[in-house]
Amino acid sequence: MAEGTKIFFLSPGPKYNLEHVFSNRCEMLSRDFHGTVLTAGPKSQRVRYGRIDIHCIAENKPRSLKSTLGFLVLGFRYLYRARKHGKPYDLFITYDPLKTGLLGAILCRIFDVKLVTEVNGDYTDDTIYMDIDNPIKRRLKKFSMVNVERYVLKRADGIKVLYDDQVESFKPFPRNPFIARFQDFVDANRFVNLGENKIVLIAGYPFWVKGVDVLIEAFKIVSPNYPEWKLKILGHYPNQEFLEQYIQGHPKIFHHPPVDPDFMPEHIGSCGIFVLASRTEAMGRVLLESMAAGKPRIGARVGGIPTVIEDGEDGLLFEKASSVDLAEKLELLMGDSSLRKKLGEKARDRYLREFQPDYYFDLLSRFYKECLKEKKVDES
Numbered sequence: 561m562a563e564g565t566k567i568f569f570l571s572p573g574p575k576y577n578l579e580h581v582f583s584n585r586c587e588m589l590s591r592d593f594h595g596t597v598l599t600a601g602p603k604s605q606r607v608r609y610g611r612i613d614i615h616c617i618a619e620n621k622p623r624s625l626k627s628t629l630g631f632l633v634l635g636f637r638y639l640y641r642a643r644k645h646g647k648p649y650d651l652f653i654t655y656d657p658l659k660t661g662l663l664g665a666i667l668c669r670i671f672d673v674k675l676v677t678e679v680n681g682d683y684t685d686d687t688i689y690m691d692i693d694n695p696i697k698r699r700l701k702k703f704s705m706v707n708v709e710r711y712v713l714k715r716a717d718g719i720k721v722l723y724d725d726q727v728e729s730f731k732p733f734p735r736n737p738f739i740a741r742f743q744d745f746v747d748a749n750r751f752v753n754l755g756e757n758k759i760v761l762i763a764g765y766p767f768w769v770k771g772v773d774v775l776i777e778a779f780k781i782v783s784p785n786y787p788e789w790k791l792k793i794l795g796h797y798p799n800q801e802f803l804e805q806y807i808q809g810h811p812k813i814f815h816h817p818p819v820d821p822d823f824m825p826e827h828i829g830s831c832g833i834f835v836l837a838s839r840t841e842a843m844g845r846v847l848l849e850s851m852a853a854g855k856p857r858i859g860a861r862v863g864g865i866p867t868v869i870e871d872g873e874d875g876l877l878f879e880k881a882s883s884v885d886l887a888e889k890l891e892l893l894m895g896d897s898s899l900r901k902k903l904g905e906k907a908r909d910r911y912l913r914e915f916q917p918d919y920y921f922d923l924l925s926r927f928y929k930e931c932l933k934e935k936k937v938d939e940s
Contacts, residue, residue: 563611565928566595568638568673569653570631570660573600573619578607580821584747586612588921593928595649598634600627631663639671649673651928654712656680658705661712669715676718676931679726680744680842682863683709687839690768713737718931722842723864738930742923743868743915746845748852753904754829758786760890761831763794763824763846764838767803770795771837771860776806776813777883778837778890783812786894792816794827829853832900833893839881841865848915851875854908856900858889868915874906 567589575581582597590610597612600619607614615634619627642648652668653676654660661677668675681688683705692698713719713730719739721727727739760779764770772793779791794816797803807813819827828834834850836859843864850857851868857875859865869875876892878885893900 563594563647565593565650565932566642566647567593567651567653567928568595568635568649569597569655570635570664571597571599571655572660573616573627575599575601575616577821578605578614578616579609582607582612582614583609584917585745586610586614588917589924591921592925596638598631598638600630628659628663631660632666635663635667636670639667639673643671650932651676651718653928654678657709657712657716658683659708661716662708665712665715674717674931675712675715676720676928677712677716678720678744679709679713680722682726682840682842684729685840687769690839691766718927720927723867726842726864738927738933740923740927740930742927743848743920744843744845745917745920745924746848746915747917748849748911748915749917751825751849751852752829753854753908754826756832756900757830758789759831760789760791760833760835761794761827762792762835762837763827764836764844765795765797765818767797769839769841771839771881772803773806774839774860774881774883774886775835775837776810778886779813780810781883781887782891782894783810785891787812789832789894790814792827792831794818824849825853828855831855833858833890835886835890836860836865837878837886838862838865843868847875848911851907851911851915854904856893856903857907858886858893870910873903874910875903 586609589612594611597614599616601616604618605616617630652664652673654664655678657677657679664675689698689702692701710730713727714733716737717735719737721741762775791813796818803815828850834855834857836844836847838860841863847857847859847868857869859869859877860880861877862880869877871877876889878889
């Protein structure tokens, strides 16, 4: 087999289970590509899946300076050795246009490699920074992230977005990059319908970004009419006192600690309704997982959520940050088991039709190949 296109993928940590995160993805990528993934996790590891080598550096503290420097040094070493031995990388791919994107832009400039960046959030949205208490730090954080994103996007040869207009505010792009919109890789085939418990489930963090307060308020509105239903808040919430201030001892609302990804199919597969109440969201992988499990879903009408929920067809949408509107959608589903069943079945059908891993990798392969094409010079 010819080696084909050689890629380098820079993926931030921490990654706790390399096999869960990378094995299926790399095996499928190996159909058309070979190369290296550089990531970080709790311990140093080197593994290989298909034709992709995974190099995981030790990162004791998430998003630490140590891992950033490690990415830069190792990235330089990989690209230098590849060029020295006459087998340079064709594409350098970054998970985001922020830290990994900046490192990628620097290394691609040095080694003349094409840069591709994924955009997995809306970093211009003030909601992203709501959990930073200090207003000066909040403004500085947004200023730095938006300007790093602008710098990276203007140097990219390819940009993958999750919804239309996600990078519109950064145009024009001087390099005329190839831009494609399609979902992230989510292998949700382990998610199946395990029956229905009368539980409304939300999974994720941070508190404000995921709209947990909006869902709590909405659930309190409808709970007296549906006493058999409970609200489960699943995720990492280090400030339990803050969370409890919003729950206010409500007997039907409880917090479940975060779980290993291997246990998520059980939680999603057994819930009655899945909700993603985010104030900002590029897509939400949990919406694909709950789709695969055949669950009725409610999502905020924001960002990329409407690309994976067709309102009234395979789920319901509510207006961003409106607990009243969300309460109406909850009441609609809580009181109608046939509607829950219908929306869940339609969601499952759509997952099988549009979001299978094979379909994703066909799109990804075409995207990478388009990014490699030489741009035509406008001679007019």
